[in-house]
């Protein structure tokens with residue numbers, strides 16, 4: 001049995017047995033893991049408040065070979081994010097992020113960029129809760145990209161020519177971006193402003209993206225939300241649903 005240590009973000013917890021909980025975390029070095037926190041529902045649990053959703057913690061855990069469920073050892077809070085829990089919309093946003101990470105990430109596949117991206121998005125929300133929706137769009141685009149589901153926004157999916165900054169991009173029901181010629185007059189044109197926004201997600205940190213997006217019209221935010229929801233919907237449809245939870 002190996003004892004491992006990593007940084008982790010708690011995404012979700014379930015009651016398990018009489019006094020335990022199953023904790024689902026995204027970790028820095030092991031990707032998505034599910035662990036049992038023994039006795040954590042007892043009054044004097046050593047875990048204390050460390051297992052609240054979106055706590056950033058240093059954890060140790062034991063993993064037996066061929067067993068998906070690990071056993072949590074020490075959990076040391078690095079940042080509680082407790083300050084975010086007072087606002088219902090923020091809490092719903094965080095839960096949404098956690099659910100999507102759980103749906104998209106295969107367990108035990110390290111993805112350091114995903115971990116850093118989620119952490120940066122959380123920090124950005126902490127800095128400015130009023131930017132929640134913009135940061136959620138940023139998060140969606142990056143989650144799609146890091147899990148390999150974001151169509152190339154820089155090139156035509158048909159002729160592979162690089163789009164220049166001024167030309168229109170079209171998207172069909174197959175959710176591939178094409179140039180005007182390849183789309184042959186079909187599909188929806190993405191507004192130029194949306195394309196600029198999409199490109200901005202690729203080069204800016206979430207807090208800077210949020211600041212720079214404040215001047216962007218609401219119609220563009222709506223267009224971006226429609227796009228990400230279409231892309232996410234397609235992924236969730238063809239992926240198997242979550243395995244039954246261990247409640």
Ligand SMILES: [Zn+2]
Pocket residue numbers: 156157158159160161178179180181182183
């Ligand atoms: Zn083309």
